[in-house]
Amino acid sequence: xxxxxxxxxxxxxxxxxxxxxxxxxxxxxxxxxxxxxxxxxxxxxxxxxxxxxxxxxxxxxxxxxxxxxxxxxxxxxxxxxxxxxxxxxxxxxxxxxxxxxxxxxxxxxxxxxxxxxxxxxxxxxxxxxxxxxxxxxxxxxxxxxxxxxxxxxxxxxxxxxxxxxxxxxxxxxxxxxxxxxxxxxxxxxxxxxxxxxxxxxxxxxxxxxxxxxxxxxxxxxxxxxxxxxxxxxxxxxxxxxxxxxxxxxxxxxxxxxxxxxxxxxxxxxxxxxxxxxxxxxxxxxxxxxxxxxxxxxxxxxxxxxxxxx
Amino acid sequence: xxxxxxxxxxxxxxxxxxxxxxxxxxxxxxxxxxxxxxxxxxxxxxxxxxxxxxxxxxxxxxxxxxxxxxxxxxxxxxxxxxxxxxxxxxxxxxxxxxxxxxxxxxxxxxxxxxxxxxxxxxxxxxxxxxxxxxxxxxxxxxxxxxxxxxxxxxxxxxxxxxxxxxxxxxxxxxxxxxxxxxxxxxxxxxxxxxxxxxxxxxxxxxxxxxxxxxxxxxxxxxxxxxxxxxxxxxxxxxxxxxxxxxxxxxxxxxxxxxxxxxxxxxxxxxxxxxxxxxxxxxxxxxxxxxxxxxxxxxxxxxxxxxxxxxxxxxxxxxxxxxxxxxxxxxxxxxxxxxxxxxxxxxxxxxxxxxxxxxxxxxxxxxxxxxxxxxxxxxxxxxxxxxxxxxxxxxxxxxxxxxxxxxxxxxxxxxxxxxxxxxxxxxxxxxxxxxxxxxxxxxxx
Numbered sequence: 001x002x003x004x005x006x007x008x009x010x011x012x013x014x015x016x017x018x019x020x021x022x023x024x025x026x027x028x029x030x031x032x033x034x035x036x037x038x039x040x041x042x043x044x045x046x047x048x049x050x051x052x053x054x055x056x057x058x059x060x061x062x063x064x065x066x067x068x069x070x071x072x073x074x075x076x077x078x079x080x081x082x083x084x085x086x087x088x089x090x091x092x093x094x095x096x097x098x099x100x101x102x103x104x105x106x107x108x109x110x111x112x113x114x115x116x117x118x119x120x121x122x123x124x125x126x127x128x129x130x131x132x133x134x135x136x137x138x139x140x141x142x143x144x145x146x147x148x149x150x151x152x153x154x155x156x157x158x159x160x161x162x163x164x165x166x167x168x169x170x171x172x173x174x175x176x177x178x179x180x181x182x183x184x185x186x187x188x189x190x191x192x193x194x195x196x197x198x199x200x201x202x203x204x205x206x207x208x209x210x211x212x213x214x215x216x217x218x219x220x221x222x223x224x225x226x227x228x229x230x231x232x233x234x235x236x237x238x239x240x241x242x243x244x245x246x247x248x249x250x251x252x253x254x255x256x257x258x259x260x261x262x263x264x265x266x267x268x269x270x271x272x273x274x275x276x277x278x279x280x281x282x283x284x285x286x287x288x289x290x291x292x293x294x295x296x297x298x299x300x301x302x303x304x305x306x307x308x309x
Numbered sequence: 310x311x312x313x314x315x316x317x318x319x320x321x322x323x324x325x326x327x328x329x330x331x332x333x334x335x336x337x338x339x340x341x342x343x344x345x346x347x348x349x350x351x352x353x354x355x356x357x358x359x360x361x362x363x364x365x366x367x368x369x370x371x372x373x374x375x376x377x378x379x380x381x382x383x384x385x386x387x388x389x390x391x392x393x394x395x396x397x398x399x400x401x402x403x404x405x406x407x408x409x410x411x412x413x414x415x416x417x418x419x420x421x422x423x424x425x426x427x428x429x430x431x432x433x434x435x436x437x438x439x440x441x442x443x444x445x446x447x448x449x450x451x452x453x454x455x456x457x458x459x460x461x462x463x464x465x466x467x468x469x470x471x472x473x474x475x476x477x478x479x480x481x482x483x484x485x486x487x488x489x490x491x492x493x494x495x496x497x498x499x500x501x502x503x504x505x506x507x508x509x510x511x512x513x514x515x516x517x518x519x520x521x522x523x524x525x526x527x528x529x530x531x532x533x534x535x536x537x538x539x540x541x542x543x544x545x546x547x548x549x550x551x552x553x554x555x556x557x558x559x560x561x562x563x564x565x566x567x568x569x570x571x572x573x574x575x576x577x578x579x580x581x582x583x584x585x586x587x588x589x590x591x592x593x594x595x596x597x598x599x600x601x602x603x604x605x606x607x608x609x610x611x612x613x614x615x616x617x618x619x620x621x622x623x624x625x626x627x628x629x630x631x632x633x634x635x636x637x638x639x640x641x642x643x644x645x646x647x648x649x650x651x652x653x654x655x656x657x658x659x660x661x662x663x664x665x666x667x668x669x670x671x672x673x674x675x676x677x678x679x680x681x682x683x684x685x686x687x688x689x690x691x692x693x694x695x696x697x698x699x700x701x702x703x704x705x706x707x708x709x710x711x712x713x714x715x716x717x718x719x720x721x722x723x724x725x726x727x728x729x730x731x732x733x734x735x736x737x738x739x740x741x742x743x744x745x746x747x748x749x750x751x752x753x
Contacts (some may be wrong), residue, residue, distance in 0.1 A: 006636050006672050007650050009737035011723030012643040012665070013324050013480060017730045019678050072678065114679035114731075193683070251684035251697065302715050303319075303552065303692035304565040 019113075022246075023073030025191050029184035030080055030241065036167050036177040040142035041088035045173050048095050052083030055099025063108045074113050078102050081121035081241060084174025085234065085281070086128075088140045094132065098124040118288045119248045122281050129281070139170040151232040152277040164231035175237040178230075185240040194244040197253060201260020202239035202267075206230055209268040217272050235267060238280035248288040254298035255291075262287045316560060318553040320691040321545040322724045324480050324644070326519060330610040331483040331603050336491060338614045339627055341413060345387050345618030346398045346656035347373060348408040352447040353454045354380035359409050365392045368420035370594050372443070373409050382455040382659075383445045386420075387596035387616040388413035399655040401640045401647045408656070411618070424592045437506050437589060444588035445595045445659070449580030450474060450485075450549070451641045453660035456581055460506045462570035468507040469573035472558055473500050473582060475516040475523060476542060476549030479642025482663045484599040485579050487612045489516065489523035492583050493530035499582025500537060502589050507575055512537040513558050514579075517544040546644060547722040551576045553691050565718050580662075595659055602628045606635040606666030617659055621652040624664065636672040639665040644723040675732035686725035686735060692718050696725035696735045703738035708749075711742035719743065 037045045056079030057069050070076060079099045086095060105127070106120025107113070129136050141148040148170040151159040163169050167177025175181075188194045211226030212219060229235065243249060243263050250259050263283045270279025350356035355378030361367055367386040375383040390413040397405035426432070432440070442457035462468055473496065477485040489496065496514070504512050514531065516524045518541040527539045542548050542557060552563045554576055561572040569576055577585075580598065587593040596617050603610040608629025615624055625631055639646040641662055649655070657664075686696040694715040702710035716739050725735040 004636070005638055005648075005650060006674070007648045008637075008674075009734055009740065010639075010643075010645050010647070010721070011727050011736065012637065012639050012646065012648065012667065012672075013723075013727060014673070014675065014732065015322075015324075015728050015730075017728070018675075018732065019681055019730050022681070022683065022730050074681075112679065114681045192685075195688075246681050246683040249682075251682055251687045251695070253688075256684075299695065300687070300693040302565065302694050302718055303556075304562045304567065304718070306564050 019072045019074070022193060023077050025188065025193055026077050026241075027073065027080065029187040030077075030084070030174070032180035032183045033084065033174045033177055033237070034080065036180040037084065037088070037173040040167060040176065041140060041173060042145065044089035047092070048086055048088070048090060048173060049080055049083040051092060052086070052095035052099045053079035055079060055096040056082070056103050059100045059103040060108070063103065064112070072113060075103060078107065078120045082124050084237060085121065085125045085172050087136060087138050088173045089145070090135050090138070094128060094135055098128050101127050114247055116247060117291070118285050119242055119245050122242060122285050125281050126285060141170050142168045142176070150277065151228075152271070159232070161227060161231065164228070169232070172234060172237070175234040178236045181236045181240050188244070193246075194240075195253075195256065197256035198244050198249055198260040198263075199239045201257045202243055202263045203230060203235065205261045205264025206235050206239075206268055209264065213268070213272060229268065229271065233271075233278045234280040238267070238284055239263070242280070243284050243287070248291060250291050250294045250298065252295055252298040252300060254300075255294040258294055258298065259287050259291065262290065316557060317543055317545070318556050318691055319693060320689050320724060321547060321553075322689050322727055323544075324546055324727060327480045327643075328483050328486070331601055331612050332486055334487075334610070334612055336487045336599050336612045336614050339616070339619060339624060341388055341417065341616055342619045342623045343413055344393065344620070345411050345413065345616060346408045346620060346654070347384050347386065347411065347618040348398055348400060348406045348656060348658055349374045349384060350400065350406040351384060351453060351617070351658040351660065352382045353452065354378055354382070354458075356406060357381065357384055359395055359407070361392050361409060363392050363394055366390070367392060367411060368418050370423040370596060371420040372445075372594070380455055380458050382447050382457070383443065385445055385594040385596050386411055387618045389416050389418040390414040399651075399653070401649065401658070401660070422592070423594070426590065426592055429589050432589065434506050434508075437502060440589050440592075441506075441585055444584070444593070446581065446584045446588060447595070447659050448578055449584060449598060449659065449662070450578035451645070451660045451662045456577070456585065459575055459577070460503065462507070462575065466570040467573055468509045468570065468575055469511060470559055470575075471500060471504050471507060471509045471512045472554055472574060472576045473512065473514040473579055474549045474551075474554055474576055475514055475520075475527070475579045476554065477520070478517060478544075478546045478548040479644055479646075479663075480546075481603050481665055482601045482642045483603070484601045484612055484662050486520050486523055488579055488583060488599055489520070490526050493526040495586045496527065496579050496582045497530040497534065497537065498590070499584070499586035501534065502585050503575070503577055503582065504536070509575070510536060514539045515542045515548075515554055515558065516540070517542050517548055519544040546724065547691060547720070550691065550720055550722055552720065565715075598657070598659060598661065600624065600657060600661055601663040602666070603663065604666035604668070605670060606632050606638075606668045608632060615657045615661075618656045621655045621657060621664065624657060625652065631666055632668060634668040634670070635666055636669040637667040639663075639667065641665070643667075644727070645721060677733055678731035680731055680733060683730060685728040685730070689724040689728045691722060691724060692720055694718050696739065699742065700733055700735045700738045703742045708742050708745045711739070712746045716742045717746060
């Protein structure tokens with residue numbers, strides 16, 4: 001008996017959660033929005049998501065010389081998130097290249113899981129955007145799949161809030177259905193993987209800026225444009241699933257709130273005054289760069305800390 | 310339940326309780342062993358030197374080791390008999406300590422110094438302190454800090470509150486729970502003595518609300534004491550941590566690096582109260598304690614009243630022995646207890662609150678994965694430091710950075726490592742840095 005006792009440091013109890021179980025929870029949370037994408041955009045949507053995930057997982061397995069394709073699950077999450085930000089029916093190689101870029105340039109060059117500064121899926125999206133702008137902006141209407149501009153491009157007046165909420169509007173594969181995204185995020189809340197601060201700060205800021213400046217760009221008061229900016233485009237997907245990426249967002253409570261508000265401000269600046277109709281990608285990437293700084297500036301007051309004289 | 314709206318503390322976790330195996334089992338006295346092993350160091354502070362020689366006859370309750378150091382506590386024979394040898398024995402902290410081995414004569418003859426004191430309520434503060442010191446009483450929650458030192462706050466410090474910790478927030482352990490149910494009057498009287506020594510106007514007893522029967526028993530016991538209140542506290546680990554308990558009851562925060570007396574508080578464990586009462590009332594030194602022997606790796610989990618110095622193997626045998634799939638033996642609770650390499654030549658000491666026997670079902674060896682910065686350790690930390698940053702600093706050997714990140718404020722409760730999905734040994738790393746930082750500070 002004596003020589004097989006395990007000696008290890010306390011604590012001797014561990015929560016059942018693992019990195020892999022967290023990633024599986026995120027995949028589960030993305031399922032409703034992914035399903036909505038398939039329902040609205042058909043088999044091309046499904047193919048895009050599968051290719052994005054497979055590409056990311058395979059590239060990571062090769063880079064890490066790992067036998068398991070799924071591994072800790074983080075590559076699958078990255079690949080799926082990337083695919084959900086793509087147009088519904090891009091050429092097959094777009095998600096494949098995107099998945100590889102996300103893993104190699106977005107993640108592994110920084111040292112792999114946990115060490116990347118920027119959200120890998122958004123890094124890949126930004127590079128795809130810069131390289132194949134045409135393919136990246138070919139939008140389809142749901143169901144009949146006719147080419148159509150996104151609500152953000154056409155403006156606040158053309159689209160009903162019901163359609164925006166359900167997701168029957170043109171847009172990226174996984175971003176259109178606010179309902180499905182909220183449903184998935186509720187799962188992450190329930191599991192304790194995200195708290196209210198980042199999504200709350202982000203969505204709240206978008207709503208407020210949209211309400212006061214959304215209509216004309218100068219001070220105004222129109223809650224309906226605030227709601228429009230909340231539901232249209234990639235804000236929901238970004239605020240609930242991209243900005244909340246654990247690795248690239250702050251760990252301190254106050255840091256998270258400031259991070260969320262910052263994402264909202266930059267998103268709205270780009271939407272209202274920038275050259276692009278949508279600003280979620282660059283807003284989150286910009287705030288990712290500030291994450292270490294935010295953490296250091298918002299350290300919680302430690303227990304029993306005495307004010308320096 | 311009668312909840313007072315006490316402020317809670319920040320952070321903390323909710324692990325499973327795992328108490329059902331023993332919480333309903335009354336404390337049974339363990340059979341006294343044929344040989345006891347009395348280590349000279351069972352407390353924080355200077356170790357004792359033996360006062361007896363090999364071959365000498367000793368009686369139960371006789372002081373057999375003492376030290377000149379103020380921060381120290383004497384040790385006593387827990388059986389009557391003959392000193393067989395003086396040799397090192399194993400100790401939970403890993404380093405062997407000098408111990409007196411006493412062969413029992415089976416008579417349990419009390420030493421003549423052990424005399425009840427019917428006039429105990431008239432004793433002066435100085436007399437009480439002397440009795441408590443001479444009885445070798447230390448913190449029974451597991452920290453084993455000498456009680457008479459805790460009852461001697463620095464001059465000028467005014468103690469407003471004595472807090473009695475009956476939280477027993479460690480999973481698995483039920484020794485305090487049983488003590489509160491079966492010996493509530495002694496706890497109340499012990500508290501009365503401690504309050505008298507400290508001139509403290511107010512006493513509180515805190516119990517986690519998963520033990521409503523203990524709250525009731527203590528309320529009944531303290532009914533006649535106008536300046537003592539018993540409260541049910543939220544069941545959250547580490548509710549029984551000294552600084553957290555003070556925060557919950559008084560709203561005061563012990564300053565970083567400071568002692569509870571700095572905010573007018575002294576915290577004692579319920580077991581310590583019983584020991585204080587027994588010493589003052591009956592002249593009984595600390596020679597036995599309640600131990601929870603539990604976990605899936607033990608055949609018959611129990612709460613036992615065990616003589617200090619009883620070999621662990623003896624106690625284990627009286628609980629039906631270990632199961633074949635035993636994988637880890639922890640002294641204390643699962644959150645802060647110490648895993649042991651073996652149980653040979655290893656006695657129960659004053660701080661042994663539990664013997665936790667875990668099987669290969671519960672002992673999983675995890676691979677350490679990279680930190681994904683989920684922040685769960687930050688949310689769980691009761692002292693609001695950043696375990697992930699300290700852990701990463703230590704992983705890279707950057708102890709200065711660990712110090713700058715307040716590693717020394719860590720209370721080693723284990724919340725961070727418990728919640729970490731990447732299974733990073735955060736407490737172990739922080740503890741490593743604390744050793745390094747303390748050595749560096751000592752050099753200066």
